[in-house]
Amino acid sequence: MEKEQHTHIVKYKTYVFVLIALLLMTFTSVAITSLNLGPYTVSAALLLAGSKSLLVLLIFMHLKFDKKFYSIMVGGVFLLFASVIFITFLDYLYR
Amino acid sequence: MHMSDTVIQNHEPNYLEYQGRYKGIFAWIFSTDHKRIGLLYLYSMLVLFSAAAILGLLMKIELIAPGKTIMDAQTYNSFFTLHGITMIFLIVVPGLPAVFGNFFLPLMIGAKDVAFPKLNLLSWWIYIAGAAIVLSSQFFGDGPPDTGWTFYAPYSFRTGTNMLPAVTGAFILGFSSIATGINFIVTMHRMRAPGMTWMKMPLFPWALYGTSWIQVLATPIVGITLLMIVLERTLQIGFFDPALGGDPILYQHLFWIYSHPAVYIMILPAMGVISEIIPTFARKTIFGYKAIVVSTLAIAFVGYFVWGHHMFTSGMSGTALYTFSILTFLVAIPSAIKIFNWVATLHKASIDIQTPFLWALCFLFVFMIGGLSGMVLGALSANVHLHDTAFVVAHFHFIVFGGTGYAFFGALHYWYPKMFGRMYDKGWANIGLAVFFTGFNTLYLPMFYLGMIGMPRRYYDYVEEFHGPNIVSSFGAMLMISGLVIIITNLVRSARKGEIAEADPWKGKTLEWTVASPPPLENFAEIPVVTKRPYDYE
Ligand code: HEM
Ligand SMILES: [Cu+2]
Numbered sequence: 001m002e003k004e005q006h007t008h009i010v011k012y013k014t015y016v017f018v019l020i021a022l023l024l025m026t027f028t029s030v031a032i033t034s035l036n037l038g039p040y041t042v043s044a045a046l047l048l049a050g051s052k053s054l055l056v057l058l059i060f061m062h063l064k065f066d067k068k069f070y071s072i073m074v075g076g077v078f079l080l081f082a083s084v085i086f087i088t089f090l091d092y093l094y095r
Numbered sequence: 096m097h098m099s100d101t102v103i104q105n106h107e108p109n110y111l112e113y114q115g116r117y118k119g120i121f122a123w124i125f126s127t128d129h130k131r132i133g134l135l136y137l138y139s140m141l142v143l144f145s146a147a148a149i150l151g152l153l154m155k156i157e158l159i160a161p162g163k164t165i166m167d168a169q170t171y172n173s174f175f176t177l178h179g180i181t182m183i184f185l186i187v188v189p190g191l192p193a194v195f196g197n198f199f200l201p202l203m204i205g206a207k208d209v210a211f212p213k214l215n216l217l218s219w220w221i222y223i224a225g226a227a228i229v230l231s232s233q234f235f236g237d238g239p240p241d242t243g244w245t246f247y248a249p250y251s252f253r254t255g256t257n258m259l260p261a262v263t264g265a266f267i268l269g270f271s272s273i274a275t276g277i278n279f280i281v282t283m284h285r286m287r288a289p290g291m292t293w294m295k296m297p298l299f300p301w302a303l304y305g306t307s308w309i310q311v312l313a314t315p316i317v318g319i320t321l322l323m324i325v326l327e328r329t330l331q332i333g334f335f336d337p338a339l340g341g342d343p344i345l346y347q348h349l350f351w352i353y354s355h356p357a358v359y360i361m362i363l364p365a366m367g368v369i370s371e372i373i374p375t376f377a378r379k380t381i382f383g384y385k386a387i388v389v390s391t392l393a394i395a396f397v398g399y400f401v402w403g404h405h406m407f408t409s410g411m412s413g414t415a416l417y418t419f420s421i422l423t424f425l426v427a428i429p430s431a432i433k434i435f436n437w438v439a440t441l442h443k444a445s446i447d448i449q450t451p452f453l454w455a456l457c458f459l460f461v462f463m464i465g466g467l468s469g470m471v472l473g474a475l476s477a478n479v480h481l482h483d484t485a486f487v488v489a490h491f492h493f494i495v496f497g498g499t500g501y502a503f504f505g506a507l508h509y510w511y512p513k514m515f516g517r518m519y520d521k522g523w524a525n526i527g528l529a530v531f532f533t534g535f536n537t538l539y540l541p542m543f544y545l546g547m548i549g550m551p552r553r554y555y556d557y558v559e560e561f562h563g564p565n566i567v568s569s570f571g572a573m574l575m576i577s578g579l580v581i582i583i584t585n586l587v588r589s590a591r592k593g594e595i596a597e598a599d600p601w602k603g604k605t606l607e608w609t610v611a612s613p614p615p616l617e618n619f620a621e622i623p624v625v626t627k628r629p630y631d632y633e
Contacts, residue, residue, distance in 0.1 A: 080399060084399060084400070087400060090418055091344070091411045091414075093412070094412035095411070095412040
């Protein structure tokens with residue numbers, strides 16, 4: 001229905017770069033398990049997984065080129081998710 | 096204005112007569128018409144509801160006297176499990192959106208159907224598949240599940256009963272819920288009639304909007320959790336079982352992170368229904384339209400953060416305990432706002448007292464009792480005493496059955512003439528309601544008292560001290576079921592034999608009343624242009 005349906009074409013090169021970045025991060029998260037980071041192992045794994053999802057969302061799923069509104073919606077959902085995790089940890093950290 | 100419109104549309108086949116590609120029952124189970132899909136859900140749910148209600152009655156007969164009355168302990172355990180799973184996952188969670196949301200959302204916002212009609216039909220099929228798998232747990236394997244609808248760890252891994260089908264079925268039902276949620280969100284964003292801005296959208300669609308977001312965002316969590324149970328049971332991965340290195344309280348967190356928002360999936364659409372019925376019969380604009388919209392969204396939002404009030408005695412940290420208690424008290428505020436708005440709408444109104452309105456009034460009464468008893472349970476000190484007693488059972492029956500159930504029957508009596516083109520017998524409808532309402536209170540009020548004097552829930556037996564109130568309560572159950580029989584018989588009979596209904600028998604002002612009864616296949620010959628607010632009675 002909406003008129004301003006401009007299609008954004010992402011360069012082939014960009015996709016390849018993203019693919020390489022994703023692969024690199026996958027290998028890193030495997031490699032990191034052999035280092036002994038203690039309690040930070042989980043945070044490192046989550047950080048890498050988070051960056052990967054962000055890349056996929058922004059580039060592959062075109063969030064970066066879409067209307068701002070969608071980014072706000074997705075951002076809101078992540079904020080909700082983060083708050084739920086935060087509250088759960090009010091139990092685990094103080095038990 | 097309405098009458099003339101309908102006359103013009105009358106020569107079009109209505110959705111009940113319409114002959115499409117398929118014949119007989121296939122014209123229904125393969126129909127992508129949102130109205131037929133709504134009725135498919137209605138009929139499926141009426142069957143399931145009747146079965147689960149009979150289980151409830153049998154449990155109450157067991158409890159009419161201490162000791163074994165009509166069933167042994169294990170049968171009782173499997174009865175409350177199947178009763179709970181059916182009522183929660185198969186009826187009240189999908190209930191109002193799937194039946195009345197499907198049927199009326201497009202009609203109320205001036206659309207010809209939902210955004211994705213095929214996905215909508217798929218949702219019903221997934222629902223039926225999930226229901227079949229859940230119910231299959233009763234008939235083969237190692238006996239019916241006995242964990243209760245909450246599947247608490249570690250018992251859900253240790254019990255020898257047939258857990259996997261129950262859990263897998265509930266997992267599958269989640270997809271139906273998510274698909275319906277996405278469908279409704281897109282429908283409301285993209286398909287409102289020209290001129291219907293967000294602030295001109297009726298309140299039932301608004302309630303569905305809040306509900307849909309919860310369905311989409313909370314259901315995946317229970318999905319994963321149920322899957323974790325399956326993995327733990329089949330592959331011995333230690334998520335929740337301490338014997339395998341897991342944490343049983345983590346299960347409770349994950350389960351209630353979904354299941355508390357799920358109680359708002361149940362109640363928000365019910366509030367939406369009440370917000371439709373009250374202005375129609377009060378012949379007045381709803382008081383505080385914006386406050387109702389905002390409180391709907393606030394309930395949907397804050398409802399995500401209070402799950403811990405189901406876990407006050409689980410051994411959570413003190414910090415978590417009081418955080419959850421405070422948040423729980425906060426969530427009562429938006430619910431109270433709605434009550435004030437409904438009552439204020441009635442103030443100085445010239446009320447037309449009809450069956451749907453009586454259902455709405457009864458809703459207000461029982462919902463208040465349910466909500467206030469929730470506050471009692473939300474207080475930490477009281478909760479330690481009352482947790483897992485009959486008091487909790489009374490609380491959630493007052494609020495789930497008294498809220499969602501009453502709204503469901505209210506909606507059925509309100510929209511019945513639109514759905515079937517006929518009117519039920521109003522006299523019998525009122526008698527049915529009176530018997531049902533009396534039975535309901537006789538059944539559940541004594542359970543508050545029983546809980547306070549210490550009767551635990553989920554036992555088939557009790558000590559002699561609890562006998563008196565239990566007799567009253569069991570008698571109430573029989574009365575209530577008699578009321579239900581009257582109500583349902585009247586509705587079923589009238590679908591064929593009732594008087595022909597007009598297009599707008601209640602003088603409602605929302606768009607569904609501007610089309611013929613029953614509505615034509617495509618709802619609107621011409622998409623209406625909306626210029627006024629939804630409840631414009633001035
Ligand atoms: C005024 C708002 C409400 C408050 C403060 C409240 C509070 C509570 C609390 C504290 C419990 C846990 C009791 C315990 O197990 O010790 C509880 C249980 C429950 N509530 Fe509510 N509640 C509210 C509204 C609702 C609504 C709107 C619904 C559903 C439509 C609902 C459904 C339930 C159910 C199903 C349970 C029992 C779950 C189980 O253990 O089987 N409540 N409520
Ligand atoms: Cu809750």
